[in-house]
Amino acid sequence: MSVYPAKIAKKLSEKADAAASEGAVCGRAASFICGCFAEACISVDDDAQVIANIGFATNGCGFMAASCQVLEEKLTGRELAALKGLSDDRLVAELESDLGEFPEARKQCALVAIEALRAAFGRLRKARAAEFVGDSPLVCTCFGVSEDDLLSAIKTTQASQFRDLEAATRAGRGCGACRMLIEELIETAKIRD
């Protein structure tokens, strides 16, 4: 008999080892509470703007392993525009809809898996931005939005917060790794005005 709740134990029994796909970019996160880690490796189909593949590895408990597995299943093939910034609240709700509510002490196990996913997207954004050749730096690599695009949208829409620019340009609506840069641009524009 498993030490885990039935839905977690069932998910663990379905586990097939995921191989990282070629060209995948990986990110890691660890828990300061238990010391366990999760690593997410992602590849994105830029033309279709979808997540082509996600593979996780973890040395964590069943709650962490099952969280990784559900994220793999649910997000592979998902459109970048449907990621909506990879917020904790949305992803925890998706995990708990499959796995049941996590005990309070185990909620951090799900968050480590989510943080690893965000770390992988953060590295992917950095790599794509560094490769980009253009007149203005690329800020949102999910939707190809440059710094100049954002500055011009700030002017024309009088954007004063992230949501205004997200609505005008789509920047930040995918993995969310560019959000902090977009917020900095808005604040800098306010100081200049």
Ligand code: FES
């Ligand atoms: S880089 Fe992914 S939403 Fe901007």
